[in-house]
Amino acid sequence: MRVLFLFFFVFLFLGNAFAFERIISLSPALTEMVVYAGAESKLVGVTDFCTLNIKAEKVGGIVNPNVEKIISLKPDLILTTNMTPLRIRKILSKVAKVVVFHLVNLKEVEDAVEYVGDLVGSDGKTLRKRFERELESSLKSVSCLKGKKVLVLVSCSPIYVAGERSYIGEALSLGGLKVVPESLSFGAVSAEFIVQNGEVAVLSCHSGEKSLELLLKKFGLKVYKVPGDFLLHPSPKFLEGIRYLGEKVCGLK
Amino acid sequence: MLEVGVVKAGIVRDVEFTLSPGTVLGVAGKNGSGKTTLLKFIAGVFEGEGQIKWKGKDLRKLSFKERMKVVNAVPQNFEPNLFYSVYEVVESSSPIPLRRKEIDEALEEIGLCGFGRRIFAKLSGGEKVRVLIARLLAINPEIVLFDEPSAFLDPDVAVVVAGILRELKNNGKVVIVASHDMSFLLDNCDLFLGLKGGREVFWGGRGDFLQALQLIYDVPLKVAKVDEEVFIKPNYRR
Amino acid sequence: MLVFLLLLTAAVFYLFLCWKLSDGKILVWLRLPEALVAFSFGGILGVTGVVYQGVLKNPLASPYILGVSAGAAFGATVAAFFSFPVVFGSVLGSLASVFLLVLFSAVYRTSTEILLFGVGMNAFLSSLILFLYAVMPSSTVQDALFFTLGFISPQPLKFSALLFLLSLLALFILFPFGKWVDALSLGELGLLSGVRFEREGIILLVLSALFVSLFVGVVGIVGFVGIVVPHIGRLLGFRVSNYLMPVSFLIGGVLLLFSQFLARTLVYPTVLPVGAVTAIVGVPLFLYVLWREGRA
Numbered sequence: 001m002r003v004l005f006l007f008f009f010v011f012l013f014l015g016n017a018f019a020f021e022r023i024i025s026l027s028p029a030l031t032e033m034v035v036y037a038g039a040e041s042k043l044v045g046v047t048d049f050c051t052l053n054i055k056a057e058k059v060g061g062i063v064n065p066n067v068e069k070i071i072s073l074k075p076d077l078i079l080t081t082n083m084t085p086l087r088i089r090k091i092l093s094k095v096a097k098v099v100v101f102h103l104v105n106l107k108e109v110e111d112a113v114e115y116v117g118d119l120v121g122s123d124g125k126t127l128r129k130r131f132e133r134e135l136e137s138s139l140k141s142v143s144c145l146k147g148k149k150v151l152v153l154v155s156c157s158p159i160y161v162a163g164e165r166s167y168i169g170e171a172l173s174l175g176g177l178k179v180v181p182e183s184l185s186f187g188a189v190s191a192e193f194i195v196q197n198g199e200v201a202v203l204s205c206h207s208g209e210k211s212l213e214l215l216l217k218k219f220g221l222k223v224y225k226v227p228g229d230f231l232l233h234p235s236p237k238f239l240e241g242i243r244y245l246g247e248k249v250c251g252l253k
Numbered sequence: 254m255l256e257v258g259v260v261k262a263g264i265v266r267d268v269e270f271t272l273s274p275g276t277v278l279g280v281a282g283k284n285g286s287g288k289t290t291l292l293k294f295i296a297g298v299f300e301g302e303g304q305i306k307w308k309g310k311d312l313r314k315l316s317f318k319e320r321m322k323v324v325n326a327v328p329q330n331f332e333p334n335l336f337y338s339v340y341e342v343v344e345s346s347s348p349i350p351l352r353r354k355e356i357d358e359a360l361e362e363i364g365l366c367g368f369g370r371r372i373f374a375k376l377s378g379g380e381k382v383r384v385l386i387a388r389l390l391a392i393n394p395e396i397v398l399f400d401e402p403s404a405f406l407d408p409d410v411a412v413v414v415a416g417i418l419r420e421l422k423n424n425g426k427v428v429i430v431a432s433h434d435m436s437f438l439l440d441n442c443d444l445f446l447g448l449k450g451g452r453e454v455f456w457g458g459r460g461d462f463l464q465a466l467q468l469i470y471d472v473p474l475k476v477a478k479v480d481e482e483v484f485i486k487p488n489y490r491r
Numbered sequence: 492m493l494v495f496l497l498l499l500t501a502a503v504f505y506l507f508l509c510w511k512l513s514d515g516k517i518l519v520w521l522r523l524p525e526a527l528v529a530f531s532f533g534g535i536l537g538v539t540g541v542v543y544q545g546v547l548k549n550p551l552a553s554p555y556i557l558g559v560s561a562g563a564a565f566g567a568t569v570a571a572f573f574s575f576p577v578v579f580g581s582v583l584g585s586l587a588s589v590f591l592l593v594l595f596s597a598v599y600r601t602s603t604e605i606l607l608f609g610v611g612m613n614a615f616l617s618s619l620i621l622f623l624y625a626v627m628p629s630s631t632v633q634d635a636l637f638f639t640l641g642f643i644s645p646q647p648l649k650f651s652a653l654l655f656l657l658s659l660l661a662l663f664i665l666f667p668f669g670k671w672v673d674a675l676s677l678g679e680l681g682l683l684s685g686v687r688f689e690r691e692g693i694i695l696l697v698l699s700a701l702f703v704s705l706f707v708g709v710v711g712i713v714g715f716v717g718i719v720v721p722h723i724g725r726l727l728g729f730r731v732s733n734y735l736m737p738v739s740f741l742i743g744g745v746l747l748l749f750s751q752f753l754a755r756t757l758v759y760p761t762v763l764p765v766g767a768v769t770a771i772v773g774v775p776l777f778l779y780v781l782w783r784e785g786r787a
Binding site for chain 2: 673674678682683684686687725730731
Binding site for chain 1: 645762
């Protein structure tokens with residue numbers, strides 16, 4: 001019995017050998033991933049823009065974090081995206097381990113979920129599988145849009161879309177939707193292109209949806225509105241957006 | 254009758270005089286003595302305390318534009334930065350609408366026949382001044398102001414300008430000429446006003462003006478009379 | 492020459508409306524409004540460019556020089572910050588800068604002083620804008636950023652027609668004052684025609700700024716058109732404002748229309764900000780015009 005206990009202890013210890021205890025996230029998406037991995041308590045610093053209700057200190061913006069404050073929190077791991085300037089990352093790397101993420105397509109998001117999971121001491125592979133399962137189930141809710149040409153607008157003025165190569169586009173493609181434009185991850189597109197190539201438009205804008213909606217309807221597109229915040233999260237959070245969309249469009253959850 | 258009373262305008266202080274139509278007044282003084290300021294005040298371009306009455310009416314009560322129709326000037330110099338033609342410069346700077354024919358006539362009078370389409374900025378200094386004089390002739394105000402008219406002119410043109418002054422006088426205009434070309438003033442004006450430091454130091458006719466010149470310019474002058482012509486110059490050799 | 496310009500206008504319109512057109516509906520609901528907005532904004536910039544260059548006696552002046560664009564951009568950024576529609580904020584912002592202009596014209600009474608005031612305003616507002624950018628959440632930066640670059644978004648047809656009429660109205664209102672503009676551009680000599688900077692000049696500047704600010708509110712800041720177009724007009728032989736103003740309206744309209752055409756077509760399906768295109772097209776054009784003016 002005691003041997004078993006000892007074994008368990010050693011195993012636990014080893015398992016946590018590469019886990020970090022004081023984590024700062026310089027991206028709301030990465031914060032969400034840490035929470036997804038169940039390591040919320042390990043977060044000591046997040047950006048001003050992180051929307052989740054977390055008991056960590058605010059350390060400034062994404063592009064302009066307060067380096068002094070970060071250092072004073074004595075982190076051992078700092079999660080950033082490539083939006084945080086290189087020189088700041090260099091300075092911070094002298095204080096803690098800095099990991100940079102590039103979150104544009106789906107694979108990058110899934111890789112990040114796994115890697116963040118490993119870094120915080122949870123099992124990355126399990127998390128990734130869980131994410132993939134949840135993605136699959138959320139995609140069922142938009143199944144009524146299968147085969148339709150869908151445009152996802154993340155801004156209405158100017159018109160900015162998430163194309164097939166973005167994580168949103170790839171996710172929806174997995175669900176059988178035909179996301180347009182095909183060779184684009186994120187970019188500005190002309191209205192003409194939208195009306196010529198789209199059947200369904202999903203508007204996820206902060207402002208300017210009304211007039212655009214009227215215009216697109218004139219050309220026979222079906223228009224659905226999703227609150228501005230729901231889809232633009234390269235983290236497990238955007239699955240909520242997909243489910244919301246599914247409920248609105250297909251009436252499924 | 255032009256009644257001018259300046260209480261305070263820039264450097265000019267307490268200058269008063271009255272002029273009848275058909276008079277040419279010469280304003281003499283050193284640089285900075287207030288000649289241009291006085292002219293600008295009469296034109297209405299410079300702010301100050303005082304009174305300007307023309308035929309009993311207070312000029313200052315007129316709208317700015319109306320005033321420009323009554324009193325106008327030939328400024329000392331003018332350098333535009335856009336390439337207008339002579340016609341365009343004159344038309345655009347006139348308070349009354351002018352026809353091309355009127356401008357042509359004025360240009361002819363000043364010896365610039367056919368200059369209408371030339372680009373103003375490309376003319377010589379003398380030609381520019383003559384255009385400005387032609388402009389004034391075309392506008393034909395009652396009170397005419399000249400600021401250093403002989404400055405850029407060749408002698409032959411200076412003669413033409415003198416002829417114009419005479420003609421304006423004969424047409425009953427009030428002409429005021431500011432200059433520090435003493436000879437020019439002496440030969441072309443009837444009355445003289447001497448300014449020093451903004452104050453009036455002389456008012457009177459030709460004879461007394463000659464005596465007062467040394468006082469106005471602070472320099473000994475040599476005067477010579479040859480065949481009824483008066484020649485003055487500063488005493489260059491001490 | 493005028494005939495040539497009108498033909499050119501018709502040609503560019505045709506190009507814009509009919510290039511690779513697949514559907515009549517697109518023509519009416521998308522291309523026509525876009526063409527109207529582009530042409531009217533370009534036209535307004537051309538006309539007000541003439542006014543500003545004349546009144547301020549500065550061949551490099553543009554309608555933005557007195558802070559209208561900075562006010563609009565500032566208003567747009569603040570609106571984006573508080574999640575209000577950007578158009579709202581930018582119109583208010585530019586009207587506010589016009590108001591400040593009127594206020595300060597009582598203090599700064601010559602063209603040089605007002606010019607410097609404008610430069611100061613621009614600098615001040617630009618730094619405020621940068622400050623806001625640093626503080627704003629990154630998703631809303633997009634809106635405000637594209638605004639600063641000038642971007643013609645799809646507009647309802649009725650609204651674009653209204654803007655077009657507005658620009659024609661501006662031309663008709665400003666046109667009779669061409670004589671004032673010319674007089675003011677002559678400085679001291681112009682003063683002797685009865686036109687003063689402190690009165691007629693400021694009126695013209697404010698009137699022009701009002702029209703420009705409405706358009707800047709909708710489209711954003713499109714640079715260069717206001718500066719280059721009057722020079723092109725002068726190069727073509729139109730010097731006097733009564734001719735230069737309508738000609739600049741045409742040239743400006745054509746220039747912006749063509750630029751928007753390029754913005755839409757060059758990297759299809761992506762749309763470039765039209766302000767970026769006018770800068771790219773405008774700079775060599777400007778250099779060419781300067782060169783020709785120097786030789787003439």
